[in-house]
Amino acid sequence: MSKFVGQRVKRTEDPRLIKGLGHYVDDIRLPDTLHVAFLRSMYAHARITNIDVSEAMNTPGVVAVYTGRDLGEKIGPVPCAAALPDLKVPDHRPLASDKVYFVGHPIAAVVATDRYAARDAVDLIMVDYEELAVVVDPEEAAKGGAVVHEKFGDNVAYKLTAGEGDIDAALASADKVIKQRILNQRLAPIAMEPRGVLARYLPGEEELTVWSSTQIPHLLRTQLALMIGIPENKLRVITPEVGGGFGSKLNVYGEEALLGWISMQLGKPVKWIETRRENMASTIHGRGQVGYIEVGCRNDGTITGLRYNVFADLGAYHQLLTPAIPTLTGLMLSGCYKIPAIQINVTGVFTNKMATDAYRGAGRPEATYVVERAADLVAAELGLDPVEVRRRNFPKPDEFPFKTATGLFYDSGNYEAALDKALQNADYARLREEQKRARDEGRIIGIGVSTYVEICALGPSQAMPAGGWESATVRIEPTGKVTILTGASPHGQGQETSFAQIAADELGVDIGDVTVIHGDTSIVQYGIGTFGSRATAVGGTAVYIAIERLKEKANKIAAHLLQADISKVVWDENGFNLEPEPAKVAAGAGVPEADLPAGQAPGASLPEPQIEGKKSLSLQDIALAAHLAKDLPPDMEPGLSATYFFEPKNFTFPFGTHIAIVEIDRETGEIKFQRYVAVDDCGKVINPMLVDGQVQGGIVQAIGQALYEEVVYDEQGQLVTGTLMDYAVPKAAMLPWFELDRTETPTDVNPMGVKGVGEAGTIGATPAIVNAVVDALSPYGIRHIDMPIKPENVWKIVNQQS
């Protein structure tokens, strides 16, 4: 019965977005709106000895200027939801008051009648700084020297050890132990739409509405209510169109609270739209780990133990999940292998930089990178084919649910099937022959394989800081139209399409009759949000189960109206039938309101349901009857809607194999893709086009990390990659064609069997690309090279040897 699920349904969101008719925060214009611009620190670490705002205040158009000293503790601290034992949590307010801790740290907010006046006045604020010693490198920060937060005495925010198995014994008894220092550089998420906030306080109603470009409208509402001190039911968060987040908007930022607060002070709407430069400096960064791996193996390639000692570069403050990200790395250190002993030792350190937090994959790309590099290191050490090493360590399909030494139960998997398919699609054996031939001709070709597993569908509430469930309401309106309210507010993923697909199939309606509403806390029941590749597996499941609930009720109404026992009423795509009859009979019955030509105004009064003599009732008939409520089963609530909060019992664990084939220009070190092959398994697929899109986007960002992107601060903590002229996001012309394919291994964690795919690309692709370059350079004795792999570094390697 799947007319829509499994189909390449075009995104219903796209026409309005392509035509420029969508509404992002900045498209929302309210009369009398005031505009905010921030003065941000140009020092990485300094004491503010004086701030003089008088000239700024006297500028025409300026309404108010707020500094950290004005604010004091009027706005609560920017929250950190990561509960780790003995975590040091610096007091983090929206504006700096005594000290600035990173370049971009907000110091003052200017409020003016237009953006231009606000920006001009920023330049007129005089700040006297006394510079303080700066610490930038996380390893240096851990050692001592300059201290970011004086009151803590040192820069270590927390230390954490996790893992099972006797790692010391495992490494001691291994045939080989390979050690490698590896870097997961800082990245900037660079959502196409930067952050933006519009806040409007209505003093009469005592209601505050905050429009924010966020991934988590409800969680944001709760946190803002606490920060600002307004009752949560007087605060409405609206998330209109969101132009991407990649984790960077899975957060609660000081600016969001401050704008709300300012609106309450001034009784007027206030707006702030982040500039790209602010976005580079003051929106969270991702990754930022430097670690040391020790991997033990037997001579046959069996991996017996893995230790990862890692310094996590947290930045100056904790944002929502900053310290928690490396714990996800720890959880995924088993990769898709049976590794009996695993240990992670995390040292989370403060540095004079912007906070790191969740960026597409959030801790898991780091883990996969570690494990997949380790697998290749083992292969290189033992002279084995990297594919063989992987095969040798896979759990077999019948070993699922598979328990890892990191304490997880992988739900389902068939790693070998995905690997085999990828090898076949790439024609691996032939590739290796070609590589050999090419080497003989003096060409440098590399083949990189990565077999990954990721943790998705976050997650059971037990494992989550603020609830791991998701909510949905499904409603059949009197005219038969279907409305879905989802708590999983999307930011580009296309839930309006994929959830409508699920509903259309389950309710037997056309996809055009389904509207998915999200991102307004006054309309939509509480929800958690879209991140951690959870929207479909958790939010979609909530939709699915809500529909089942709704259909149970509809079934009862149908039986009542058809005057039959409920056991005699059967559902098919046309509605509820008295007996299992062919579709044609029911099709003639009653023209649903849904057939009104587009644009035609509905009639002033609702039609009466026509039930007399029917053997079949469409959902529309039932919806109308349920709303008119003239003839319902006794004690039945009128209306036809159902709400469900789905609590998953486990995470899901999608997996796959990525293969990158690169050629290196021997003279210049430039790296070119020859091919890119991926086989991903995200369980059941709702919309292959959306899945492809997610995989493609993820691979692009992985290419970015592997070859181009890096947030660079100099020794003084100056951000030197402060614009897109310096920070290299890959462009379409730099990308190879992606040869995508899939295997489909359903999960039993949710009834639809879906797993999640939002982060697969960044997780699976990054090590495949690096492994390819390292493979290419292996004749030069290279076993590892750090990201981003710049041509100059490759050139140095090739040049020194030849």
Place this chain on the structure above:
Amino acid sequence: MKIEGTHELQARRERVFQALTDPEVLKRCIPGCEQLEKTGENSYAATLRAGVGSIKGTFKGNVRLEEIRQPEHYRMIVDGKGQPGFLKGTGAIDLEEQGDATIIRYAGDVQVGGTIASVGQRMIQGAAKMMASQFFTAIEAEAKTEANDPPPKHGFFRTALRWFSGWVRRRFRKKSGA
């Protein structure tokens, strides 16, 4: 950021050194220097309008000379702050006599912050070199003149003057417009 360079000046070392430590001369020779006021022994408050091409910014700050060992060495410490960011630098300047010419070696550390640091990465080094070269070219011209000659004209001096008159006009217009 390290910068270093060597310039050969067709002037005698004594004269070059004299020029390099004379505030009047420095004011004329530091590219974009609009003001240089003595604030103490060998230290000055300066206003610089520094930049290259259409990219310019105004910086206010201090210049200090240390380790003065006439006529062969001194150290210059500069710091300035302005809307586009800040810059700080310290450099050693060594003069070597070579007949009637002087070889100047400078080696220093320049630090920039703010906008210029985060958007100018690929050009800062070039800009610093360019300004150093303008500076020493101007010093050379100064040092070639005899002590009592009228000061030579420098290309950028003219530019600075022009800018300054423009600035006055603009200020004036703003005031009258407000």
Place this chain on the structure above:
Amino acid sequence: MIPVQFDYVAPATLDEAARLLAEHQDEAKLLAGGHSLIPAMKLRLAQPSLLIDIGRIKDLAYITEEGDQIRIGAMTTHYQIEASERLKEICPLLPECAASIGDVQVRNKGTIGGSLAHADPAADWPAAILALDAEMIAVGAQGERTIRAQDFFVDMLTTSLEPNEILREIRVPQPQKNTAQAYMKVAQPASGFAVVGIAVNLTRGDDGRCQSANIGITGVAAKAYRASNVESALAGNALDEQTIAAAAAHAADGVDANSDLYASADYRRHLAEVYTRRAIQKAIAKL
């Protein structure tokens, strides 16, 4: 990313533009395609108080032939040059260079005149203009003058245009028969600007030897330059692989090479050599 307040005028004639520029001196900036100036203004690194938009002046965007010269109006966009069938035929270096600039949007707005006047050390046009031995026609309050490409680029972001002069036209000598041209660049992955950009314009004599060679190089130093040692190593010699390789080795002779996050000075010099060789070979392959 909001510039400081500025005034805006759009004169109808070049004379008017020149007069305004002379009147306002350093306070004013000409606005061509705006694709270098506006970003700098939005960063507040350029703060002109008046923009004189020369985009409304008629007849500043053209590609014509006049005797043995190709004449290109300063306001001709990169795209117009890229798309010119005639130029592809008679002077392919120009469209090839144009095609390598930025992306479609940039090429649709940015102008050759704006790019040359801005003199970004990593801009593409200067290399081509040097290799073609072009002349710039500048108009000022005092009238017109001609500046040779060799004399035009003074330093980083600095040309020999006076602040009150407008670049009106670029004149390129018509390439003779048996001229081989090519432009090759390594693009910085973030900005798309040239890490190195090599423009080759050489002629081969009937004897198969190189008659003359002009090589313009951008991205490597504070300003684009002619690689004269490469040129002299080619001139009069057979255009064989060895000669070309040996000549290309001089691509960065005597150059104080830039270094940045993406490429060190050594690597830039190396790229200049490799791509000079490749660009020469690419050019010759077309003969």
